[in-house]
Amino acid sequence: MPQHIGIVGCSAEGAALCYRTICAEGAQWLGPHAHPEVSLHTPSLALYVDCLDRGDLQGVAALMLASAHKLAAAGADFLICPDNTIHLAFSLVEPHSPLPWLHIAEVVAAEATSRGFKRLGITGTRWLVDSEVYPEKFGARGLDYLRPNKAERDEIGRIIMDELVAGVFKPESVAYFQQVMARMKTEGCDAVVLGCTEIPLIISDANSPLPTLDSTRLLARAALRRCLS
Numbered sequence: 001m002p003q004h005i006g007i008v009g010c011s012a013e014g015a016a017l018c019y020r021t022i023c024a025e026g027a028q029w030l031g032p033h034a035h036p037e038v039s040l041h042t043p044s045l046a047l048y049v050d051c052l053d054r055g056d057l058q059g060v061a062a063l064m065l066a067s068a069h070k071l072a073a074a075g076a077d078f079l080i081c082p083d084n085t086i087h088l089a090f091s092l093v094e095p096h097s098p099l100p101w102l103h104i105a106e107v108v109a110a111e112a113t114s115r116g117f118k119r120l121g122i123t124g125t126r127w128l129v130d131s132e133v134y135p136e137k138f139g140a141r142g143l144d145y146l147r148p149n150k151a152e153r154d155e156i157g158r159i160i161m162d163e164l165v166a167g168v169f170k171p172e173s174v175a176y177f178q179q180v181m182a183r184m185k186t187e188g189c190d191a192v193v194l195g196c197t198e199i200p201l202i203i204s205d206a207n208s209p210l211p212t213l214d215s216t217r218l219l220a221r222a223a224l225r226r227c228l229s
Contacts, residue, residue: 002036003227006076006099008067009042010083011165014197014216018082021220029228036227039074041067045165048086052127061092072098080104080223082197082216085128107222108193108213109137117191119144121184121210123177124195126157134195146189152180164198174202182209 005022009015019040026035043063051059064086068079079101081087087104094101112120122134122145129147138145148156159173177199181192189210194200197216205212 002030003077004037004039004075005223005227006068006071006074006079007038007040008064008071008079008081008083009040010048010081010086011045011198012042013165013167013201014082015040015042017197017200017216018080018220021217022224025221026224029224036224037075039071039076041070041074043067049161052085052088057089057092060086060089061096064089064093065096068093068097068099078102078223078226080219082219084133084195084197084215085125087133088127088131090133102219102222102226103137104215104219105134105137107218108134108195108215109141109143111213111218112138112143112191112193113141115191115211117143117211117213119146119189120213121146121148121181121189121192122195123148123156123180123192123199125160126153128195129153129156134193146184146187148180148184156180160196160198164196164201169202174207177203178207178209185209 007015007019019038022038023035047063071079076099079099084104120143122129135145155176163170163173184192191213192210193213194203195215200214200216
């Protein structure tokens with residue numbers, strides 16, 4: 001039997017995309033209409049945002065661990081979190097977790113390495129882009145990276161938190177992401193990380209100036225491989 005996947009959710013749109021990907025692509029492995037057992041838990045997004053605004057990573061970790069324990073009680077075998085930003089607290093979570101985890105940035109770094117990319121643009125919330133979540137995993141694999149500049153970080157963060165997490169998708173916001181990614185391409189990036197789980201809702205290989213690394217779907221597929229291994 002496939003293992004039971006536990007999803008530690010944060011924002012609704014990203015968690016929903018991850019869940020849908022597991023269920024839709026599970027059929028490719030298990031047959032028509034089939035997918036592994038999946039449980040999802042998420043507290044109010046406002047609780048996470050409050051902790052992040054205050055720089056309270058212990059608070060973020062406590063929220064993640066509360067979800068982890070509820071998912072363990074529901075029978076999950078391992079956990080994933082389709083939210084890049086709250087991986088800032090991962091080192092505080094993992095030692096106390098009742099279940100093992102897949103790390104979203106490690107999944108993306110492995111994919112980048114397998115596809116031969118060398119220099120990666122990082123996009124995401126200002127909390128994520130300012131952090132070492134991706135640089136740490138990229139550095140371990142010898143990958144170079146580029147962060148957005150200050151003005152780009154502010155505007156990308158605004159688009160994510162004011163629009164994408166609420167399911168609002170505007171053409172001008174798509175154009176802004178494309179502009180940032182085009183600049184990254186001129187500065188030597190050969191791919192871009194969609195490092196917020198909502199960005200794949202508006203950006204893909206079809207409209208990006210660079211090949212994309214879709215963290216949401218890559219994590220979902222890694223979970224499928226894990227639960228079926």
